[in-house]
Amino acid sequence: MALLQILISGLATGAIYALVAVGFMLLWQTSQTINFAQGEFVMLPAFFVLGAMKFGGMPFWLAIVVGLLLSLIVLGVLFKVLLVDPMLRHGVLPLVISTIALALFFKEGVKTWYAAEAQPFPALWSNDNLEIGGAVISVQNLVIIVVAVTAVLALQWFLARTRTGRCMQATAQNPALARILGVRVERMILYTFLINAALVALASFLISPIYLAKFSNGETLGMAAFIAAIVGGFNQVRGAIAGGLLLGVVDNLAASYISTQYRGAIPLFLLIAVILFRPQGLLGRAEERSV
Amino acid sequence: MATELATGHILELQGVVAGYGKMMVLKGASFKVARGAITTIIGPNGAGKSTVFKAVFGLLKPQSGRILFDGCDITGWQQRRLLEAGICYVPQGRNIFPELSVRHNLELGGVAAGRGIDLQARIEGVMQRFPMLRHKADAQASTLSGGQQKLLEIARGLLLDPRLVLIDEPSIGLSPLLVQETFGILAGLRDKGVTILMVEQNARSALQMSDRGIVLETGETRIEDTAANVLADPRIGQLFLGGGLAPKAG
Numbered sequence: 001m002a003l004l005q006i007l008i009s010g011l012a013t014g015a016i017y018a019l020v021a022v023g024f025m026l027l028w029q030t031s032q033t034i035n036f037a038q039g040e041f042v043m044l045p046a047f048f049v050l051g052a053m054k055f056g057g058m059p060f061w062l063a064i065v066v067g068l069l070l071s072l073i074v075l076g077v078l079f080k081v082l083l084v085d086p087m088l089r090h091g092v093l094p095l096v097i098s099t100i101a102l103a104l105f106f107k108e109g110v111k112t113w114y115a116a117e118a119q120p121f122p123a124l125w126s127n128d129n130l131e132i133g134g135a136v137i138s139v140q141n142l143v144i145i146v147v148a149v150t151a152v153l154a155l156q157w158f159l160a161r162t163r164t165g166r167c168m169q170a171t172a173q174n175p176a177l178a179r180i181l182g183v184r185v186e187r188m189i190l191y192t193f194l195i196n197a198a199l200v201a202l203a204s205f206l207i208s209p210i211y212l213a214k215f216s217n218g219e220t221l222g223m224a225a226f227i228a229a230i231v232g233g234f235n236q237v238r239g240a241i242a243g244g245l246l247l248g249v250v251d252n253l254a255a256s257y258i259s260t261q262y263r264g265a266i267p268l269f270l271l272i273a274v275i276l277f278r279p280q281g282l283l284g285r286a287e288e289r290s291v
Numbered sequence: 292m293a294t295e296l297a298t299g300h301i302l303e304l305q306g307v308v309a310g311y312g313k314m315m316v317l318k319g320a321s322f323k324v325a326r327g328a329i330t331t332i333i334g335p336n337g338a339g340k341s342t343v344f345k346a347v348f349g350l351l352k353p354q355s356g357r358i359l360f361d362g363c364d365i366t367g368w369q370q371r372r373l374l375e376a377g378i379c380y381v382p383q384g385r386n387i388f389p390e391l392s393v394r395h396n397l398e399l400g401g402v403a404a405g406r407g408i409d410l411q412a413r414i415e416g417v418m419q420r421f422p423m424l425r426h427k428a429d430a431q432a433s434t435l436s437g438g439q440q441k442l443l444e445i446a447r448g449l450l451l452d453p454r455l456v457l458i459d460e461p462s463i464g465l466s467p468l469l470v471q472e473t474f475g476i477l478a479g480l481r482d483k484g485v486t487i488l489m490v491e492q493n494a495r496s497a498l499q500m501s502d503r504g505i506v507l508e509t510g511e512t513r514i515e516d517t518a519a520n521v522l523a524d525p526r527i528g529q530l531f532l533g534g535g536l537a538p539k540a541g
């Protein structure tokens with residue numbers, strides 16, 4: 001039953017990718033922000049927690065709360081106010097390049113001011129394994145899948161079923177019209193940044209106990225989220241979810257059955273194939289843009 | 292400013308100068324819009340017709356001049372405040388949220404509704420009036436035909452019971468039959484006391500169903516009269532064929 005094991009761990013990795021990809025895509029939709037620092041956004045909250053424990057002497061649970069709040073402030077509000085708002089006035093490309101600079105800053109900052117080595121991160125749940133029909137399933141992985149899926153479903157519910165959520169969708173689909181109807185467009189965009197900050201913080205807390213907290217963790221994660229969003233379809237939340245899960249499973253299958261050396265290449269093959277044959281993504285919708 | 296009320300004007304532009312960047316499209320436009328009537332603004336391309344709406348609806352800050360609504364200076368107000376005051380704006384082209392349902396598109400017309408307003412009842416009321424919307428309530432708005440989308444836009448604008456409707460090129464992309472239907476809806480609103488200010492490229496048929504007409508040219512008001520008089524004015528044909536109306540200098 002090795003296959004079941006691989007599928008479960010693939011889905012767990014994929015669920016993390018999905019969380020990060022959904023946030024990535026929401027930012028793009030509502031504020032044309034292609035956030036190339038998204039991977040570093042996942043790396044950083046773990047260090048907020050570790051820092052709160054180390055320098056603030058806080059217990060783990062309190063440090064998690066502080067880590068989440070700091071993420072909302074730094075990766076949500078400050079990111080929008082200090083970087084996105086001023087740069088977006090100059091166009092999308094300057095903004096994209098600034099996010100690359102921000103990624104470097106976060107990465108090198110953590111390396112310089114905290115640690116260059118991987119740091120152990122306390123587990124939120126037990127590290128036990130379950131045996132189901134001969135397959136060894138880690139509880140961690142199951143928890144990741146359940147928590148991530150719940151978070152994404154709750155977000156979907158919020159966007160579709162609440163009036164605020166629909167105002168956010170309206171802002172993403174046609175901001176000029178939303179403004180004409182009296183939607184508080186600026187506030188909706190801020191909500192998107194806060195949601196993204198919460199998603200990356202959650203991903204960070206889920207993944208760091210397994211992969212340890214390291215300054216360079218964002219490199220693979222950011223790329224994976226980017227690929228997942230494109231593979232799934234850039235304009236659909238469910239596309240980003242599907243893309244994330246698919247990528248996680250393919251990644252784990254490839255590592256087990258083909259070669260761990262080609263592990264990094266498989267997602268890129270997937271990306272190229274999708275761009276060539278289905279550029280709108282697996283679940284995406286072709287988009288027309290006036291230039 | 293009781294004078295505007297007394298003379299029966301709901302909207303007045305006083306020397307409005309507005310444009311994009313350094314290019315001014317409106318160069319001191321002034322005119323009055325009669326309460327409870329349909330007024331159509333016509334003029335050649337680039338005359339500033341749509342810019343009038345953007346300036347009134349706070350989407351463009353006038354460089355100078357004033358805009359009065361019911362005698363109250365509304366220059367530069369936020370959209371939410373204008374909606375609350377009773378103005379709604381239906382822009383040119385397709386203005387729907389394609390991936391939301393018809394019902395949710397309608398509901399977004401009530402975003403600026405105050406606490407005292409029962410939005411569900413208003414939505415029901417609008418659906419009563421336009422049964423097509425009820426029939427299609429749960430369909431994605433992108434599945435509506437062009438005429439149905441325009442109807443949805445107008446219905447959405449009516450959700451807050453506006454006193455003044457600004458509607459930009461309602462006939463664009465619609466078949467002649469649908470144009471008549473849309474004009475019919477606007478006439479029905481006028482009969483209920485709503486003031487309509489419309490911009491139309493389709494000048495003749497728009498003026499035929501209007502009470503008053505305004506001719507704009509190069510950002511200034513040239514004619515402000517009853518629709519019948521504007522229609523009968525021999526200079527109109529000349530204007531659209533490219534000749535200017537401004538008195539020749541020198």
